[in-house]
Amino acid sequence: MATYELTVSAPNIEDRSFTKPLLCGPGPCDLWPSVSEALAKPVITPLCDEHYNVIDDIRAGLQYIFQTRNKLVYAVSGSGHSGMETIISNLLGPNEVLLIASRGIWDQRANIIANRYGIKTIIISAPFNTTFSHDTLEVALNKHKPTALFITHGDSSTGTVQNLKGLGEICHRHGAFLLVDTVVSLVGEPFFMDDWGVDAVYTSTQKALSGPAGISPVAFSQFAADKINNRKHEPPFYFDAKLLAQQWNCYGNTRQYHHTLSLPLLWALRQCLREVAKETLPKSWARHAATTAHFHRRIQQMSLQFLVPKPEDRLATVTTIVLPNGYDYVKFYKYIRDKYNILIFAGLGPTVGKALRIGLMGVNSTIEVADAVADAMMGALKVKSLL
Amino acid sequence: MATYELTVSAPNIEDRSFTKPLLCGPGPCDLWPSVSEALAKPVITPLCDEHYNVIDDIRAGLQYIFQTRNKLVYAVSGSGHSGMETIISNLLGPNEVLLIASRGIWDQRANIIANRYGIKTIIISAPFNTTFSHDTLEVALNKHKPTALFITHGDSSTGTVQNLKGLGEICHRHGAFLLVDTVVSLVGEPFFMDDWGVDAVYTSTQKALSGPAGISPVAFSQFAADKINNRKHEPPFYFDAKLLAQQWNCYGNTRQYHHTLSLPLLWALRQCLREVAKETLPKSWARHAATTAHFHRRIQQMSLQFLVPKPEDRLATVTTIVLPNGYDYVKFYKYIRDKYNILIFAGLGPTVGKALRIGLMGVNSTIEVADAVADAMMGALKVKSLL
Numbered sequence: 001m002a003t004y005e006l007t008v009s010a011p012n013i014e015d016r017s018f019t020k021p022l023l024c025g026p027g028p029c030d031l032w033p034s035v036s037e038a039l040a041k042p043v044i045t046p047l048c049d050e051h052y053n054v055i056d057d058i059r060a061g062l063q064y065i066f067q068t069r070n071k072l073v074y075a076v077s078g079s080g081h082s083g084m085e086t087i088i089s090n091l092l093g094p095n096e097v098l099l100i101a102s103r104g105i106w107d108q109r110a111n112i113i114a115n116r117y118g119i120k121t122i123i124i125s126a127p128f129n130t131t132f133s134h135d136t137l138e139v140a141l142n143k144h145k146p147t148a149l150f151i152t153h154g155d156s157s158t159g160t161v162q163n164l165k166g167l168g169e170i171c172h173r174h175g176a177f178l179l180v181d182t183v184v185s186l187v188g189e190p191f192f193m194d195d196w197g198v199d200a201v202y203t204s205t206q207k208a209l210s211g212p213a214g215i216s217p218v219a220f221s222q223f224a225a226d227k228i229n230n231r232k233h234e235p236p237f238y239f240d241a242k243l244l245a246q247q248w249n250c251y252g253n254t255r256q257y258h259h260t261l262s263l264p265l266l267w268a269l270r271q272c273l274r275e276v277a278k279e280t281l282p283k284s285w286a287r288h289a290a291t292t293a294h295f296h297r298r299i300q301q302m303s304l305q306f307l308v309p310k311p312e313d314r315l316a317t318v319t320t321i322v323l324p325n326g327y328d329y330v331k332f333y334k335y336i337r338d339k340y341n342i343l344i345f346a347g348l349g350p351t352v353g354k355a356l357r358i359g360l361m362g363v364n365s366t367i368e369v370a371d372a373v374a375d376a377m378m379g380a381l382k383v384k385s386l387l
Numbered sequence: 388m389a390t391y392e393l394t395v396s397a398p399n400i401e402d403r404s405f406t407k408p409l410l411c412g413p414g415p416c417d418l419w420p421s422v423s424e425a426l427a428k429p430v431i432t433p434l435c436d437e438h439y440n441v442i443d444d445i446r447a448g449l450q451y452i453f454q455t456r457n458k459l460v461y462a463v464s465g466s467g468h469s470g471m472e473t474i475i476s477n478l479l480g481p482n483e484v485l486l487i488a489s490r491g492i493w494d495q496r497a498n499i500i501a502n503r504y505g506i507k508t509i510i511i512s513a514p515f516n517t518t519f520s521h522d523t524l525e526v527a528l529n530k531h532k533p534t535a536l537f538i539t540h541g542d543s544s545t546g547t548v549q550n551l552k553g554l555g556e557i558c559h560r561h562g563a564f565l566l567v568d569t570v571v572s573l574v575g576e577p578f579f580m581d582d583w584g585v586d587a588v589y590t591s592t593q594k595a596l597s598g599p600a601g602i603s604p605v606a607f608s609q610f611a612a613d614k615i616n617n618r619k620h621e622p623p624f625y626f627d628a629k630l631l632a633q634q635w636n637c638y639g640n641t642r643q644y645h646h647t648l649s650l651p652l653l654w655a656l657r658q659c660l661r662e663v664a665k666e667t668l669p670k671s672w673a674r675h676a677a678t679t680a681h682f683h684r685r686i687q688q689m690s691l692q693f694l695v696p697k698p699e700d701r702l703a704t705v706t707t708i709v710l711p712n713g714y715d716y717v718k719f720y721k722y723i724r725d726k727y728n729i730l731i732f733a734g735l736g737p738t739v740g741k742a743l744r745i746g747l748m749g750v751n752s753t754i755e756v757a758d759a760v761a762d763a764m765m766g767a768l769k770v771k772s773l774l
Contacts, residue, residue, distance in 0.1 A: 004577055004668075004669050006454060006668060006669070007454055007456070007579065007581055007582060008450055008451050008454050008456060008581075009451070010451055010663075010664040010665075010667055010668070011444070011447035011448055011450075011451055011660075011664055012664070013444045013447070013448060013657065013660060013661045013664060016437065016440060018431075018435070018436070018437040020429035020430070020431055020435070021435065023432065025432065025434070027647070028430055028432055028650070030430060031430060036427045037427070039426040039427055039651050040423045040424070040426055040427055042407035043407070043410065043415055043417065043418060043593075043599065044405075044407055045410065045412065045415055045730065047412070047720075047724070047730055047732065048405070048407070048408065048730070049405070050403065050405040053403060057400045060398035060400070061398055061400060063395055063398075064395050064398055067393060067394055068395065069394070069395060077465050077466050077469070077601060078464050078465045078469070078646075079464050079646040079647045079648070079649065080646065080647060081624065081625055081646040081647075082464070082465070082625045082646070085623055085624055085625050089623070109624075112624060113623075113624045116621045116622075116623065116624055190391055192394065194394055194395075195394060204647070206430075206647055212430065212649055212650060212651045212652075213647040213648065213650070214464060214601055214602075214648075214649025214651070214652055215649075234503045235503075236472055236476070236500075236623045236626070237468065237472055237496075237499060237500045237503055238465060238468055238469050238472050239625075258468075259465075259466040259467065259468040259469070260414070260415060260466045260467060260468075260591070260593055260600040261466070261600065261601075262599055262600045262601025262602075263415070263599060263600070264426050264599045264651060264652075264655070265599075265601055265651075265652075268651070270400065273398075273400060274400045276397075277397040277398055277399070277400060278397075280397055281391075281397070282390070282391050282393070285391070333434075337434070343432065343434055343435070345434065
């Protein structure tokens with residue numbers, strides 16, 4: 001037997017004790033217990049019949065949560081940002097124009113990603129605690145004649161929800177695709193891909209779906225799929241929707257290997273979708289609305305201000321709250337984490353130093369959790385050292 | 388409360404009974420039991436201290452399995468192909484030249500990926516059941532003066548293992564980076580990133596590491612990191628090693644958010660690395676060598692032929708076997724799957740219709756499993772209907 005001399009010795013990786021807080025930030029969220037269990041289901045391969053059944057289950061579940069009959073629906077093997085990069089790089093090529101409606105940090109990411117592909121971007125901005133009127137968007141569409149409009153439905157950095165109903169029709173009237181980020185909104189806020197005329201959408205599993213990060217559902221309209229099938233440019237291989245449509249059997253005619261799918265994540269996503277199907281979307285939306293309405297009443301009783309002035313702009317999954325003058329947002333969230341074992345977040349991007357971000361979503365969208373967070377905040381507000 | 392009319396009704400996703408076969412193909416492999424358990428560990432976020440400890444554990448474990456003291460070492464949030472796309476797109480830009488040493492299907496994938504970035508590729512081929520001599524590679528390096536050479540260490544489509552010792556020095560003498568795929572070899576075959584002068588390497592978790600797919604370890608030499616830090620081109624955002632170095636704290640100075648990491652996959656990879664560290668690399672290599680040597684003796688007793696003529700070219704994790712004239716490879720593997728509940732694979736790419744591919748790796752690299760596969764093959768060879 002050969003002997004080998006190692007130049008790097010084995011590390012000593014020990015288990016440490018730690019306490020997992022209740023996850024009440026803008027994500028990741030805690031998992032459904034059934035999803036934790038599903039992660040440990042057996043690894044199977046494309047040579048096992050059940051593998052394709054899992055794929056088919058997931059596609060049916062995704063069509064349900066996106067409310068679409070489109071065929072080009074599957075999950076990207078990566079986190080939410082891989083979904084963003086997928087829809088941008090598949091639909092737009094060099095020198096095409098992407099109009100970005102910006103009111104938070106994620107649309108800025110879309111700008112960074114688009115620029116890497118030589119896509120020209122035009123950014124229109126709204127104050128970060130507001131949303132866009134369709135008139136404003138139509139003026140910009142008319143002026144810039146973009147290939148596509150990118151907009152976030154929910155924005156986890158600001159706690160706003162954008163009205164999208166009818167926006168697809170406006171985009172199409174101006175020859176533009178409508179691209180939507182639903183990472184922090186889907187399943188927590190009503191969303192209708194087909195009725196609203198959305199051409200490309202992605203979401204992520206670690207928000208209101210209460211699943212693990214690492215797999216990112218996407219869907220394309222027929223209008224978008226036609227563009228993809230006739231485009232001149234090529235996206236990254238790993239994100240190529242044309243090839244992934246074959247792996248995911250989107251058109252019912254082929255199941256071709258593209259890359260090795262992560263079975264634990266497929267099982268987990270499938271179980272998230274079962275949870276939503278069992279509850280039904282309208283009840284999931286109503287639960288998120290009711291939990292957040294209750295939480296907002298508690299916040300108002302504490303005389304705290306919402307960052308987002310208009311109630312109709314406030315997202316059902318993430319609430320942004322302004323603390324009274326003098327409070328340090330970072331100290332405040334850390335106090336609540338350390339004292340109550342509840343994790344809420346300080347601001348991000350445009351809201352740094354301006355708001356707390358509290359997520360009540362998925363398995364944590366309950367009156368009990370809302371009360372626990374509100375009680376912790378009441379406790380923290382009494383602590384002078386956080387001023 | 389608002390009422391909503393759904394256009395797509397909830398699917399009925401039911402659990403079906405199915406039997407998971409013993410996974411003895413070229414991958415994915417079965418999981419270590421401890422890794423299955425680790426998948427269900429708590430989801431934590433970057434705002435929990437333990438999150439960074441997990442990252443640090445993983446980086447230390449990856450430096451061990453790659454045998455490197457390089458700093459730019461982390462895991463891509465995607466399957467093995469995302470590792471391939473990461474090293475190619477980070478290191479080479481448009482019009483640079485990638486020399487590809489081709490003897491299987493994965494180097495062909497490297498060619499497809501490189502072409503998408505405007506990288507010029509030059510392919511030199513060896514018969515698929517052989518490997519390259521360093522003299523042949525040096526002649527090509529001297530002739531084509533490429534920016535980098537891409538080569539696979541183990542090739543799961545052919546069952547060969549390439550001698551890499553000293554190849555880095557040859558590449559560097561000709562000003563080229565050495566890029567290596569170790570997806571199916573790492574932990575099963577000796578590999579020394581630093582000693583062999585490898586500049587960029589990736590692997591995957593679902594092979595000899597016996598973990599779930601979906602996370603792809605990568606490492607870059609200082610020579611490669613310098614190029615990345617001074618390059619003119621930009622890779623996909625999701626794969627950008629410059630940004631990921633900050634998320635993974637590769638230089639010990641920052642832990643900046645890039646995308647949401649998948650905690651179940653991080654916990655699982657960490658546990659895979661603990662299993663390797665506990666066994667130690669030399670013992671893991673020796674176990675894979677001994678299991679496969681035993682299996683090869685059994686194959687020779689059946690008078691079957693190896694696809695790879697030279698014993699030193701045969702991979703310790705995947706064996707390719709030629710059946711006697713007249714056998715149908717697909718019928719053969721299906722018979723063994725259905726009769727013995729053991730999954731071996733038929734050929735892929737250059738070996739379609741030419742070989743069986745049998746993987747004995749990770750948790751399944753044991754004498755017992757080798758005997759179970761050999762016994763099943765003996766049984767199948769008696770079945771005339773497979774002819």
